[in-house]
Amino acid sequence: MTPADIPSIxxxxxxxxxxxxxxxxxxxxxxxxxxxxxxxxGGCRALAEAMKQxxxxxxxxxxxxxxxxxxxxxxxxxxxxxxxxxxxxxRPWMTVLASAAAGFLVAMVVFHPWRKVAPVGPTASTxxxxxxxxxxxxxxxxxxxxxxxxxxxxxxxxxxGGAILPGTRVRTGERVRCEFETPDGSEIRLNANTEARFxxxxxxxxTQGQAWSMVAHAAAPFEVHAATxxxxxxxxxxxxxxxxxxxxxxxxxGSVKVNTPGAQQLIKSxxxxxxxxxxxxxxxxxxxxxxxxxxxxxxxxxxxxNAELNARVNDLLSRLGxxxxxxxxxxxxxxxxxxxxxxxxxxVQSERSHTSPYHREAAARILADLAExxxxxxxxxxxxxxQANVRFYAAMGLRxxxxxxxxxxxxxxRGDRNAESEEAIKKWQQWWKNSADRFPRAPVNTxxxxxxxxx
Amino acid sequence: xVDEELVRQALAGKSSAYDQLVRLWARRITAFxxxxxxxxxxxxxxxxxxxxxxxxxxxxxxxxxxxxxWLCGIALRVCLDWLKRSERSEVSLNDDDPADLSDxxxxxxxxxxxxxxxxxLAEVERLPLKLREVIMLYxxxxxxxxxxxxxxGVSFATINARLTQARxxxxxxxxxxxxx
Numbered sequence: 018m019t020p021a022d023i024p025s026i027x028x029x030x031x032x033x034x035x036x037x038x039x040x041x042x043x044x045x046x047x048x049x050x051x052x053x054x055x056x057x058x059g060g061c062r063a064l065a066e067a068m069k070q071x072x073x074x075x076x077x078x079x080x081x082x083x084x085x086x087x088x089x090x091x092x093x094x095x096x097x098x099x100x101x102x103x104x105x106x107x108r109p110w111m112t113v114l115a116s117a118a119a120g121f122l123v124a125m126v127v128f129h130p131w132r133k134v135a136p137v138g139p140t141a142s143t144x145x146x147x148x149x150x151x152x153x154x155x156x157x158x159x160x161x162x163x164x165x166x167x168x169x170x171x172x173x174x175x176x177x178g179g180a181i182l183p184g185t186r187v188r189t190g191e192r193v194r195c196e197f198e199t200p201d202g203s204e205i206r207l208n209a210n211t212e213a214r215f216x217x218x219x220x221x222x223x224t225q226g227q228a229w230s231m232v233a234h235a236a237a238p239f240e241v242h243a244a245t246x247x248x249x250x251x252x253x254x255x256x257x258x259x260x261x262x263x264x265x266x267x268x269x270x271g272s273v274k275v276n277t278p279g280a281q282q283l284i285k286s287x288x289x290x291x292x293x294x295x296x297x298x299x300x301x302x303x304x305x306x307x308x309x310x311x312x313x314x315x316x317x318x319x320x321x322x323n324a325e326l327n328a329r330v331n332d333l334l335s336r337l338g339x340x341x342x343x344x345x346x347x348x349x350x351x352x353x354x355x356x357x358x359x360x361x362x363x364x365v366q367s368e369r370s371h372t373s374p375y376h377r378e379a380a381a382r383i384l385a386d387l388a389e390x391x392x393x394x395x396x397x398x399x400x401x402x403x404q405a406n407v408r409f410y411a412a413m414g415l416r417x418x419x420x421x422x423x424x425x426x427x428x429x430x431r432g433d434r435n436a437e438s439e440e441a442i443k444k445w446q447q448w449w450k451n452s453a454d455r456f457p458r459a460p461v462n463t464x465x466x467x468x469x470x471x472x
Numbered sequence: 473x474v475d476e477e478l479v480r481q482a483l484a485g486k487s488s489a490y491d492q493l494v495r496l497w498a499r500r501i502t503a504f505x506x507x508x509x510x511x512x513x514x515x516x517x518x519x520x521x522x523x524x525x526x527x528x529x530x531x532x533x534x535x536x537x538x539x540x541x542w543l544c545g546i547a548l549r550v551c552l553d554w555l556k557r558s559e560r561s562e563v564s565l566n567d568d569d570p571a572d573l574s575d576x577x578x579x580x581x582x583x584x585x586x587x588x589x590x591x592x593l594a595e596v597e598r599l600p601l602k603l604r605e606v607i608m609l610y611x612x613x614x615x616x617x618x619x620x621x622x623x624x625g626v627s628f629a630t631i632n633a634r635l636t637q638a639r640x641x642x643x644x645x646x647x648x649x650x651x652x
Contacts, residue, residue, distance in 0.1 A: 033633060036639060367512065
């Protein structure tokens with residue numbers, strides 16, 4: 018086909034074809050028609066240039082969104098893995114129980130114990146072992162957890178995944194914390210130097226120490242008995258700290274009913290109350306993050322991008338600049354180590370963070386110190402941030418993690434964005450394209466908790 | 473591996489097959505949700521919910537070749553539920569209403585503190601649904617016109633036309649902002 022054979026097109030047609038060409042979707046015949054038109058139309062040539070630039074701008078603008086979607090995919094996979102768990106969650110227990118039953122039957126076959134007591138074989142009803150259902154299993158522990166079965170006095174070590182039968186006593190030692198999961202999905206965490214006795218999956222005695230309960234909603238009430246009172250909930254989160262004559266209740270979410278021999282009171286979310294010698298004190302607003310800070314160590318064991326941990330980081334972050342304890346809150350976030358990287362990154366990327374430049378900068382500052390190699394794409398994306406100090410801290414983080422600044426010193430990112438900085442961003446993007454394989458991928462959370470609120 | 477084969481493997485009990493589908497579709501589903509709710513943070517949450525619900529409902533998928541469209545259908549219901557809950561009735565499935573072209577927000581609203589990239593994203597979110605949908609799907613994940621056409625049930629030419637219209641509108645609005 019010669020140029021003379023190619024039908025001409027209008028400027029309106031050209032706009033669509035320019036877009037198709039930018040996107041690599043133009044047919045050869047249309048490309049020829051477009052070329053013919055552009056050679057004679059200055060307006061459309063300018064439009065072609067503008068669309069090329071616009072395409073690059075849009076790609077850049079959505080770069081971080083694409084990465085965020087990938088992180089989100091891993092979170093979804095974690096959630097899906099959790100939905101599969103109920104089928105096999107208690108399989109280790111079942112294995113234990115099945116093994117016990119099998120062992121019992123083998124022993125019966127081998128030793129024929131009934132012959133010692135009766136000349137004829139026993140009926141099934143007299144020989145069937147009574148299998149009691151476990152009420153909880155040990156999900157996490159930072160050290161040795163000991164258990165003492167009902168009506169026994171010998172304590173022994175409980176392995177992770179180990180089952181708790183009704184009536185079992187559990188104790189934690191010095192600086193040891195643990196978490197139990199119950200069949201209904203509730204979680205019970207014990208602080209160091211704590212002793213408790215599990216009666217059922219929704220009932221335990223707190224003899225001493227501190228316990229956090231995250232109660233799954235169910236028709237049956239969830240009860241904790243301490244020396245001075247009984248605490249009842251249907252679905253909530255609360256922390257109990259128990260001494261000899263005094264118990265301290267802190268309600269993190271929902272409400273908890275306190276019953277003593279002489280009184281009853283409902284304590285609501287955000288409130289704390291002391292129960293001393295059976296007398297319920299005045300409920301007061303309480304610092305939830307400080308009271309429950311001890312659970313952070315357990316949350317770290319749950320992997321990265323844990324929703325509960327993320328919410329804690331966000332709460333701590335929101336406190337920066339608002340209280341005299343700024344340094345403490347900053348340290349509290351840093352104490353979470355690389356586990357705070359995902360929530361901090363999400364915060365800086367979030368739309369809502371733009372309303373608080375102070376907190377964005379604080380988050381970026383901590384990120385610069387704690388970012389991991391798998392944060393590199395996010396840090397590169399932040400080099401294009403509208404906030405100068407966020408760009409600076411992203412560059413600091415990149416230099417710390419990669420050992421290079423690609424010739425563009427972090428301090429320069431504090432200056433206005435210009436052609437040189439845009440060029441530096443492109444260099445980083447190219448560098449990452451060539452180097453990504455050398456760095457570890459973001460850890461996949463193995464124990465993700467469904468997100469209950471936006472990060 | 474194509475969606476169809478991964479769906480068959482997932483239905484046969486191979487859990488990693490659905491994980492792979494999640495990774496393949498996360499960007500597009502997030503884009504789809506972002507286009508509908510116009511909130512980045514919420515879009516992530518709804519996309520995650522969609523991918524989880526998709527896993528649970530997978531046995532009900534009658535034609536594994538239509539996995540993407542089917543998942544978008546779930547995403548649509550998840551988004552509509554959220555919009556209903558939050559009483560954000562200004563966004564609907566077929567809001568080609570010209571009123572949507574003249575949003576209540578003035579072009580300069582909340583723009584002063586954001587620079588180019590933020591402005592661009594904000595302007596994309598202000599586009600009419602069908603235009604922002606195709607722009608987001610296209611830029612969240614490198615994809616072809618034909619794949620987009622199949623997903624949205626429209627023609628190749630329609631994808632080209634919508635992208636062209638969206639880009640023109642964006643240039644116009646951003647240019648108006650720069651002149652303010």
